[in-house]
Amino acid sequence: xxxxxxxxxxxxxxxxxxxxxxxxxxxxxxxxxxxxxxxxxxxxxxxxxxxxxxxxxxxxxxxxxxxxxxxxxxxxxxxxxxxxxxxxxxxxxxxxxxxxxxxxxxxxxxxxxxxxxxxxxxxxxxxxxxxxxxxxxxxxxxxxxxxxxxxxxxxxxxxxxxxxxxxxxxxxxxxxxxxxxxxxxxxxxxxxxxxxxxxxxxxxxxxxxxxxxxxxxxxxxxxxxxxxxxxxxxxxxxxxxxxxxxxxxxxxxxxxxxxxxxxxxxxxxxxxxxxxxxxxxxxxxxxxxxxxxxxxxxxxxxxxxxxxxxxxxxxxxxxxxxxxxxxxxxxxxxxxxxxxxxxxxxxxxxxxxxxxxxxxxxxxxxxxxxxxxxxx
Numbered sequence: 044x045x046x047x048x049x050x051x052x053x054x055x056x057x058x059x060x061x062x063x064x065x066x067x068x069x070x071x072x073x074x075x076x077x078x079x080x081x082x083x084x085x086x087x088x089x090x091x092x093x094x095x096x097x098x099x100x101x102x103x104x105x106x107x108x109x110x111x112x113x114x115x116x117x118x119x120x121x122x123x124x125x126x127x128x129x130x131x132x133x134x135x136x137x138x139x140x141x142x143x144x145x146x147x148x149x150x151x152x153x154x155x156x157x158x159x160x161x162x163x164x165x166x167x168x169x170x171x172x173x174x175x176x177x178x179x180x181x182x183x184x185x186x187x188x189x190x191x192x193x194x195x196x197x198x199x200x201x202x203x204x205x206x207x208x209x210x211x212x213x214x215x216x217x218x219x220x221x222x223x224x225x226x227x228x229x230x231x232x233x234x235x236x237x238x239x240x241x242x243x244x245x246x247x248x249x250x251x252x253x254x255x256x257x258x259x260x261x262x263x264x265x266x267x268x269x270x271x272x273x274x275x276x277x278x279x280x281x282x283x284x285x286x287x288x289x290x291x292x293x294x295x296x297x298x299x300x301x302x303x304x305x306x307x308x309x310x311x312x313x314x315x316x317x318x319x320x321x322x323x324x325x326x327x328x329x330x331x332x333x334x335x336x337x338x339x340x341x342x343x344x345x346x347x348x349x350x351x352x353x354x355x356x357x358x359x360x361x362x363x364x365x366x367x368x369x370x371x372x373x374x375x376x377x378x379x380x381x382x383x384x385x386x387x388x389x390x391x392x393x394x395x396x397x398x399x400x401x402x403x404x405x406x407x408x409x410x411x412x413x414x415x416x417x418x419x
Contacts, residue, residue, distance in 0.1 A: 129158020200234025279349025
């Protein structure tokens with residue numbers, strides 16, 4: 044990477060990069076050894092982006108704007124999947140919009156590695172995916188995403204992961220996902236695809252998700268708790284049961300990822316995620332379930348077969364008592380019926396789900412205002 048217009052600071056606050064060439068290597072292999080930098084941008088050759096990015100630790104991209112890009116905006120790596128060592132890198136308080144103008148397949152933000160965080164970002168007008176994550180122990184929180192998975196997009200989510208059951212410990216919490224999806228295709232606000240397992244989806248607000256459903260949980264072992272579904276499709280996909288799961292786990296790519304590149308039956312995976320051993324249970328009667336509890340569906344239908352075994356979920360067409368639904372302020376009033384009918388429901392800090400102002404971002408963009416977008 045070469046950039047004569049970039050000023051480096053220890054905190055990497057307000058970073059502006061131009062005329063940069065970003066390249067990646069192969070999908071697997073050995074890393075070229077070098078001393079990883081921390082809190083500083085540099086350049087290195089990577090031959091192993093899938094498993095050991097050597098991306099340094101505690102990098103931050105904060106208070107930046109990205110718009111009208113040919114592909115995506117940010118690739119956030121860091122951490123070691125073999126040892127589960129966290130990267131501690133983060134993207135925070137960034138405004139990202141109108142990406143993917145040339146390569147519509149590129150997500151606005153891609154996250155990999157272990158233990159990274161993306162928070163308080165506003166992401167909108169993205170043709171395919173807003174956030175795509177792989178790896179372990181990431182936290183995606185306090186973000187607003189809207190007008191993502193736009194037509195003619197099919198088979199995608201505004202937040203997406205899939206295909207690797209070993210990618211455990213990821214948390215999606217306190218996000219506001221609205222006006223998401225192509226109503227004529229299989230699109231989702233959160234898409235846990237093709238055997239993804241062990242994701243926690245908690246405290247999120249879904250509004251006007253017009254695709255197939257708000258959350259698609261095509262795996263098992265997910266926790267879907269304390270979410271608010273409004274004018275969306277709350278029905279959940281049933282977990283992949285044991286009539287199909289053993290064959291899925293026997294596929295060569297699963298053997299490669301889960302027993303050769305890493306081994307989920309040995310430390311640190313076996314000690315950090317002891318339930319991974321159950322992935323190899325072949326008894327056809329062995330239950331494959333998700334934890335679905337304390338969710339509220341308002342004019343969004345029931346939670347369907349994907350909530351089998353779930354408990355304490357409230358499905359209602361009666362106004363729950365929002366502070367100001369017309370302004371998309373979906374905080375629940377103190378007299379909301381939810382507190383009486385679902386006493387286990389925890390307050391969602393809706394007022395914190397947004398960009399925030401500071402010295403680097405003194406005002407909020409208009410597209411961050413909570414209002415319905417005018418249409419012709």
